Amino acid sequence: MTTTTYERPTTAPSDQLAKAIADVDGRPDVAFEEAADRPVRTKELVIVNWSGELDKVWPVLILSSTAAASGMRCRVFVTFWGLLPFVKDQKRIVGENWMQKMLTLMQRPGIDHLKLSKMNFLGMGPWMMGTLRKKYGVASPRELLEAATAMGVEFIPCQMTMDMFGLKREDLIDEMGDPAGAATAIEIMTEADASLFI
Amino acid sequence: MTLQIPQQVDARGLSCPMPIVKTAQAIKTIASGSLFEVLATDPGSVKDFAAWCRTTGNELVEQSADSGVYRFVLRRK
Numbered sequence: 403m404t405t406t407t408y409e410r411p412t413t414a415p416s417d418q419l420a421k422a423i424a425d426v427d428g429r430p431d432v433a434f435e436e437a438a439d440r441p442v443r444t445k446e447l448v449i450v451n452w453s454g455e456l457d458k459v460w461p462v463l464i465l466s467s468t469a470a471a472s473g474m475r476c477r478v479f480v481t482f483w484g485l486l487p488f489v490k491d492q493k494r495i496v497g498e499n500w501m502q503k504m505l506t507l508m509q510r511p512g513i514d515h516l517k518l519s520k521m522n523f524l525g526m527g528p529w530m531m532g533t534l535r536k537k538y539g540v541a542s543p544r545e546l547l548e549a550a551t552a553m554g555v556e557f558i559p560c561q562m563t564m565d566m567f568g569l570k571r572e573d574l575i576d577e578m579g580d581p582a583g584a585a586t587a588i589e590i591m592t593e594a595d596a597s598l599f600i
Numbered sequence: 601m602t603l604q605i606p607q608q609v610d611a612r613g614l615s616c617p618m619p620i621v622k623t624a625q626a627i628k629t630i631a632s633g634s635l636f637e638v639l640a641t642d643p644g645s646v647k648d649f650a651a652w653c654r655t656t657g658n659e660l661v662e663q664s665a666d667s668g669v670y671r672f673v674l675r676r677k
Contacts, residue, residue, distance in 0.1 A: 418614060422614055425626070426622075471652075539615045539618075540615040540616075553624075
C-alpha cells in the first residue's frame with residue numbers, strides 16, 4: 403500500500419464534512435448484533451441537555467453521536483434552556499404570551515444560533531468558534547445533530563419546559579420524540595450505564 | 601508488510617468524532633470477519649479507535665502512522 407503525504411486542509415474542509423454527514427445513514431447495526439461467545443446487553447447512555455449554550459450543546463451532540471456510533475442506545479432528555487436549540491429553523495418568536503415571546507426574542511432559538519457561556523462578546527465568540535471549527539474540520543452542531551438523529555439518538559423534550567415556554571410539539575424539530583417529564587428522566591437515568599447532566 | 605485492504609474509509613481532515621461516526625456507518629457494509637481500512641489525520645483517533653474497538657467488539661488488527669496520516673486496519677466482528 404502506498405500512503406501519500408497529507409496535510410491538514412486549510413480551505414473548504416466543510417465539503418468533506420458534508421460528505422461525511424451525507425454518508426451517515428441509519429443506526430449502525432454492528433454492535434447491536436449479539437456475539438455468539440458472550441451475551442451482550444446493549445449499553446445505554448443518557449444525557450440531560452439542560453443548557454442552550456454552544457459550549458454545552460456541542461459536547462452533548464458529540465457524545466451522543468459517538469455513543470450511537472459505538473452501538474450504544476443513547477437518549478437525550480432536553481429540558482429548560484436546552485430546548486431552544488431544538489426549535490425548528492423557520493420559527494423565530496415562539497410562545498403564547500408576551501413573556502414567553504420575550505424569551506425567544508432575547509435568545510434566538512434554533513441549532514445555528516447558540517451563544518457561548520463565556521466570551522460570547524455579542525456574537526464575536528461564536529463567530530470565531532465557527533471560523534476555527536471550519537479551519538480544523540470540526541463538525542458543526544447542526545451536522546452533529548443530523549448525524550445523531552440519523553443514527554438513532556433519541557431526543558426527549560421536557561413537557562413542563564414546553565408548557566412554561568409556550569412551545570408546541572410542532573415548534574420543535576420533527577426528530578424529537580414524545581414529550582415526557584421528570585419521572586421518565588429519572589427512570590432512564592437510573593437504568594442507563596452512564597448518565598450526564600450537561 | 602502492509603495488508604492490502606479493498607474497503608477504505610478516508611477520514612483525513614476530519615476531527616473528532618467524525619472518523620468514528622463514518623467508520624461505524626461504513627463497517628456495516630462489509631461482511632463479518634472482513635478487513636477494513638481507515639485513514640485519519642486526527643491525532644486523537646489513535647486512542648479513539650482502540651476504545652471504539654473495545655466498546656463495539658470489532659478488532660484492531662494493525663495500525664501505523666506515516667507523515668501525519670494514521671492508518672487503522674479493523675476486522676468486523
